[in-house]
Amino acid sequence: MDRELPxxxxxxxxxxxxxxxxxxxxxxxxxxxxxxxxxxxxxEWSRIRYSVAEIGAVEATVxxxxxxxxxxxxxxxxxxxxxxxxxxxxxxxxxxxxQSILELERNDLxxxxxxxxxxxxxxxxxxxxxxxxxxxKLTELQxxxxxxxLEARFEKIQYERTKRLNEIGACSDExxxxxxxxxxIAERESAVLNLQIDNQRASMDMExxxxxxxxxxxxxxxxxISRRLTLSNAPSPLDGIVTWVNDSIGFPxxxxxxVARVADLSRYKLRGxxxxxxxxxxxxxxxxRIRIGEKTIxxxxxxxxxxxxxxxxxxxxxxxxxxxxxxxxNQQTEVFVVTSGARNVLRVSNGPFYEGLHxxxxxxxxxxxxxxxxxxxxAANYDWVEIRGDISPGDTVxxxxxxKLRETKGLKIKNRYADN
Numbered sequence: 460m461d462r463e464l465p466x467x468x469x470x471x472x473x474x475x476x477x478x479x480x481x482x483x484x485x486x487x488x489x490x491x492x493x494x495x496x497x498x499x500x501x502x503e504w505s506r507i508r509y510s511v512a513e514i515g516a517v518e519a520t521v522x523x524x525x526x527x528x529x530x531x532x533x534x535x536x537x538x539x540x541x542x543x544x545x546x547x548x549x550x551x552x553x554x555x556x557x558q559s560i561l562e563l564e565r566n567d568l569x570x571x572x573x574x575x576x577x578x579x580x581x582x583x584x585x586x587x588x589x590x591x592x593x594x595x596k597l598t599e600l601q602x603x604x605x606x607x608x609l610e611a612r613f614e615k616i617q618y619e620r621t622k623r624l625n626e627i628g629a630c631s632d633e634x635x636x637x638x639x640x641x642x643x644i645a646e647r648e649s650a651v652l653n654l655q656i657d658n659q660r661a662s663m664d665m666e667x668x669x670x671x672x673x674x675x676x677x678x679x680x681x682x683x684i685s686r687r688l689t690l691s692n693a694p695s696p697l698d699g700i701v702t703w704v705n706d707s708i709g710f711p712x713x714x715x716x717x718v719a720r721v722a723d724l725s726r727y728k729l730r731g732x733x734x735x736x737x738x739x740x741x742x743x744x745x746x747x748r749i750r751i752g753e754k755t756i757x758x759x760x761x762x763x764x765x766x767x768x769x770x771x772x773x774x775x776x777x778x779x780x781x782x783x784x785x786x787x788x789n790q791q792t793e794v795f796v797v798t799s800g801a802r803n804v805l806r807v808s809n810g811p812f813y814e815g816l817h818x819x820x821x822x823x824x825x826x827x828x829x830x831x832x833x834x835x836x837x838a839a840n841y842d843w844v845e846i847r848g849d850i851s852p853g854d855t856v857x858x859x860x861x862x863k864l865r866e867t868k869g870l871k872i873k874n875r876y877a878d879n
Contacts, residue, residue: 810858
């Protein structure tokens with residue numbers, strides 16, 4: 460037989476049922492409120508950056524790194540095998556054209572110079588002697604020729620006289636024959652002397668030409684030694700700054716070894732590096748923009764290295780303003796290689812919001828709220844990002860880092876009008 464429950468137990472059960480019945484709707488309301496809070500979060504107006512969408516041009520660029528280097532840097536090499544005796548300047552020192560940077564051992568060169576100089580002087584003396592001898596011999600032969608010419612004229616006159624006498628019977632045919640032979644002999648002797656003079660002159664000229672050639676070669680050798688003597692002091696080829704000096708005092712130096720480098724600091728170029736993955740985007744003549752602080756300097760790619768080192772490809776850029784005062788040697792710069800461009804597109808300023816994706820969520824400000832919108836990203840560079848999608852010129856876009864809020868449908872902007 461069932462017993463009737465006490466009234467206190469029945470009351471407790473009723474109260475419990477009532478509490479559970481009332482808590483259900485409350486929990487549902489709390490859940491809905493929480494979901495709304497998740498869907499709409501807030502952000503302080505003072506903590507966001509924004510940009511107004513506008514129509515303009517956007518260049519697509521690829522990021523690279525670069526170092527400013529002198530456009531002209533010349534290496535100074537050792538003129539011969541020697542020993543480094545002294546360094547006169549150090550890296551960073553200003554140098555003038557012709558100023559010595561270091562000293563190499565030059566005793567052997569000095570001895571060679573003196574020996575070559577003596578040989579040259581001997582050849583020049585021989586040349587003077589030969590010219591005097593040629594002049595003497597030619598003078599003697601010319602004098603002999605003049606005598607022979609006179610004898611030939613005399614014999615000719617005698618022949619003419621004998622011929623006339625023979626015609627009138629005043630002399631015999633034998634005397635005429637002797638006069639004829641004497642005249643012909645005199646003429647031939649004169650012709651032989653002319654030939655001797657020509658042969659003597661040609662022979663002496665050949666000897667002189669050979670001697671002149673030897674003198675020319677000796678002069679070139681002497682000038683070369685003189686040049687190497689000058690280069691043994693490593694004179695600077697230009698006004699500039701010493702960038703490197705071999706300071707191994709007392710150590711041997713081989714001919715052709717670089718002993719110093721000098722750079723012209725009035726003009727610079729850029730030596731850039733880019734990931735080998737993007738190296739296929741490079742081409743000679745391509746525009747490059749270099750950012751140094753707040754300043755941008757443009758240039759053109761002039762050469763691309765075929766080698767890849769540490770997954771990087773190097774390239775050289777000729778700057779449009781190589782003498783810009785903001786440039787410094789070994790200055791590190793941001794480099795942007797222009798790969799393509801678009802005109803009359805919708806763009807906003809670049810900022811942390813840009814994730815490098817083709818499609819992403821952005822937030823457009825409407826009063827004190829920001830709406831999330833899915834858009835496509837086009838060309839982008841350091842300054843601008845092309846936006847395609849549900850956005851119009853004049854819309855205000857948040858460009859702060861919004862990655863943590865990408866799943867949020869909207870934002871409430873707090874204190875936007877606090878100062879109004």
